[in-house]
Amino acid sequence: MDFLQSALLGFQVALTPLNLFFCFMGVLTGTLVGVLPGLGPVAAMSLLLPTTFHVTPVSAVIMLAGIYYGAMYGGSTTSILVNIPGEAASVVTCLDGYKMARQGKAGPALGISAFGSFIAGTLSIVGLMFIAPPLASMALKFGPPEYFSLMIMGLTVLTFLASGPMWKALLMASFGLFLGCMGMDNMTASYRFTFDILELSDGIGLVPVVMGLFGISEVMLNVEQSMGRTVFQTKIQNLLPNRKEWAASAGPILRGTVLGFFLGVLPGGGAVISSFVSYAIEKRISKHPEKFGTGAIEGVAGPESANNAATGGAFIPLLSLGIPANAVMALLLGAFIIHGVQPGPMLMKEHPQLFWGTVASMYVGNVMLLVLNLPLIGLWVKILKVPYPILFPLILLFCLIGCYSLNNSVTEVLIMIVFGLIGYGFKKFQYEAAPLVLALVLGPMMENSLRQALLMSAGSPMIFFERPISAVLMGTALFLLLFPLIPKFQKKRPAFGE
Amino acid sequence: MNNDQLSGAVWLVIGLAVCLGSLQYKLGSPAAPGTGFMPLLTGLAICFFSAVGLIHATLRRRQGEKWTSPLQGVRWRHALVILISLLAYALLLVPLGFFLTTTLFIAFLLRAITPQRWSVVVLCSLLTATVSYLLFEVWLQAQLPKGPWGI
Numbered sequence: 001m002d003f004l005q006s007a008l009l010g011f012q013v014a015l016t017p018l019n020l021f022f023c024f025m026g027v028l029t030g031t032l033v034g035v036l037p038g039l040g041p042v043a044a045m046s047l048l049l050p051t052t053f054h055v056t057p058v059s060a061v062i063m064l065a066g067i068y069y070g071a072m073y074g075g076s077t078t079s080i081l082v083n084i085p086g087e088a089a090s091v092v093t094c095l096d097g098y099k100m101a102r103q104g105k106a107g108p109a110l111g112i113s114a115f116g117s118f119i120a121g122t123l124s125i126v127g128l129m130f131i132a133p134p135l136a137s138m139a140l141k142f143g144p145p146e147y148f149s150l151m152i153m154g155l156t157v158l159t160f161l162a163s164g165p166m167w168k169a170l171l172m173a174s175f176g177l178f179l180g181c182m183g184m185d186n187m188t189a190s191y192r193f194t195f196d197i198l199e200l201s202d203g204i205g206l207v208p209v210v211m212g213l214f215g216i217s218e219v220m221l222n223v224e225q226s227m228g229r230t231v232f233q234t235k236i237q238n239l240l241p242n243r244k245e246w247a248a249s250a251g252p253i254l255r256g257t258v259l260g261f262f263l264g265v266l267p268g269g270g271a272v273i274s275s276f277v278s279y280a281i282e283k284r285i286s287k288h289p290e291k292f293g294t295g296a297i298e299g300v301a302g303p304e305s306a307n308n309a310a311t312g313g314a315f316i317p318l319l320s321l322g323i324p325a326n327a328v329m330a331l332l333l334g335a336f337i338i339h340g341v342q343p344g345p346m347l348m349k350e351h352p353q354l355f356w357g358t359v360a361s362m363y364v365g366n367v368m369l370l371v372l373n374l375p376l377i378g379l380w381v382k383i384l385k386v387p388y389p390i391l392f393p394l395i396l397l398f399c400l401i402g403c404y405s406l407n408n409s410v411t412e413v414l415i416m417i418v419f420g421l422i423g424y425g426f427k428k429f430q431y432e433a434a435p436l437v438l439a440l441v442l443g444p445m446m447e448n449s450l451r452q453a454l455l456m457s458a459g460s461p462m463i464f465f466e467r468p469i470s471a472v473l474m475g476t477a478l479f480l481l482l483f484p485l486i487p488k489f490q491k492k493r494p495a496f497g498e
Numbered sequence: 499m500n501n502d503q504l505s506g507a508v509w510l511v512i513g514l515a516v517c518l519g520s521l522q523y524k525l526g527s528p529a530a531p532g533t534g535f536m537p538l539l540t541g542l543a544i545c546f547f548s549a550v551g552l553i554h555a556t557l558r559r560r561q562g563e564k565w566t567s568p569l570q571g572v573r574w575r576h577a578l579v580i581l582i583s584l585l586a587y588a589l590l591l592v593p594l595g596f597f598l599t600t601t602l603f604i605a606f607l608l609r610a611i612t613p614q615r616w617s618v619v620v621l622c623s624l625l626t627a628t629v630s631y632l633l634f635e636v637w638l639q640a641q642l643p644k645g646p647w648g649i
Contacts, residue, residue: 428568459528
């Protein structure tokens with residue numbers, strides 16, 4: 001099937017009324033959770049995962065993907081109007097976006113972030129369409145050693161880019177790998193670390209862990225603080241940026257797109273990191289860096305484009321290699337598997353309507369978001385005015401119902417609560433949970449490929465360094481691990497996050 | 499002792515526990531790794547990185563980094579109330595059924611953290627329970643537990 005035919009097939013799938021409906025529900029929910037601080041795409045997707053059991057895999061994936069890129073649109077609104085990031089990838093938008101709003105330029109700030117997001121989102125889907133198929137055919141040559149090395153590299157990239165000391169991120173990744181080992185050993189069909197709990201025999205569930213670490217713990221931390229927040233009272237007008245603002249933003253949008261896309265493709269990269277890098281680059285190459293932080297439109301356009309481009313890029317490793325690049329993609333992988341579809345090199349051949357339908361729906365979704373978002377800003381502002389003391393019981397209830405209805409199991413709810421407490425401890429002692437989640441998902445895959453590779457080599461670990469692709473991947477991982485030890489670079493490791 | 503020294507020590511204990519736990523299972527050989535092989539590797543990794551962290555934190559301690567209470571300056575009792583109410587929800591859900599448990603849960607949280615007016619409490623809790631029941635049980639057929647009252 002040639003490219004045009006495939007794209008046509010995709011649009012045929014994406015434009016059926018049912019899939020349009022799911023796409024719409026996805027982007028709307030995504031924007032909503034993006035707008036609401038303390039509820040990110042990861043929590044929202046795990047919440048809605050059980051609701052997709054009754055629909056076809058295509059519709060399920062279309063909706064879940066919509067939540068992800070929809071959240072990237074929504075997050076900027078809160079950053080600009082309230083100076084609180086709606087979700088992590090919009091942290092950096094607060095810096096200049098909120099300042100613009102204070103200067104009466106909330107309209108152009110919201111406008112440029114929506115247009116930038118649209119342009120970047122659309123271009124990154126084009127990139128996805130062109131890169132994923134050749135990568136998938138290349139991945140057919142991958143054996144267990146290559147897969148193992150690739151996953152090691154992904155985890156290393158994530159720990160390298162995590163905020164705080166690298167040993168903490170590596171600890172989280174190691175612990176995540178251990179959690180991934182719980183349950184049945186696939187190769188010998190024997191159980192381990194199940195503590196006689198029936199729910200653990202299939203391994204520890206991703207949804208309870210993620211909801212606990214990201215949903216429950218976030219609420220626990222928020223209620224400790226004073227819960228007042230003020231939506232900046234301003235008339236939002238002139239959403240369409242003027243010519244001067246477009247001229248200033250064009251470069252940042254394009255650079256943000258390219259940067260976000262490639263950081264998104266990299267396992268362990270993603271929307272949060274790319275928004276920070278984009279801001280740093282724009283500031284560095286700007287003719288007036290002193291204006292950054294005081295309301296420079298470049299500081300909104302670049303990062304907002306980068307985080308949306310990263311969402312398109314992040315689909316590439318999942319759809320072509322079967323490896324999730326971040327926690328959101330890990331959930332999506334879970335959704336694929338629940339529906340009996342194994343993402344990976346064979347996905348495009350075995351389920352072309354699923355692959356191309358999802359990709360085409362992302363074009364449709366981006367158009368919906370652009371059309372929806374600007375007129376709906378008034379509505380989002382109203383939602384932001386709902387006081388947190390009324391909102392947080394609802395967030396908790398959604399987590400409880402979402403977790404329970406997954407398997408109708410109270411034990412899983414208890415697991416979620418335990419991970420809520422663990423996540424609270426992580427935040428208090430400044431550990432980042434993202435490497436843990438990625439490792440938890442990759443764990444079983446890594447174990448399988450490690451054991452298969454060692455069987456192939458009769459126990460010699462050199463197999464990871466003797467095969468060229470694997471050697472390059474392992475070399476990169478080792479370089480990143482040892483990089484902070486080189487005295488000259490000790491302070492240069494980029495630290496992202498809060 | 500500073501914060502990282504404490505958390506590093508806790509991780510070291512966890513790492514050792516994982517290693518000991520893994521030894522209960524068949525380790526196999528490098529050429530044919532068994533069930534306990536990967537957990538042992540992760541346990542060793544946890545031990546190694548926590549040791550690195552402990553050394554790092556001790557060096558920082560010598561430079562004067564002290565213990566700062568993670569609970570200082572925040573209303574941690576609020577977080578504790580959340581935790582207890584979540585546990586209560588999980589334990590009462592099956593015996594009391596979804597509707598009543600949810601109503602009580604929402605009403606309690608609305609009163610306990612930042613006390614709302616009773617009218618708001620009653621209205622919000624009943625409305626939330628009804629809407630979520632219709633949404634999840636009736637529309638999405640989530641099969642939530644039913645109490646003695648059938649809802």
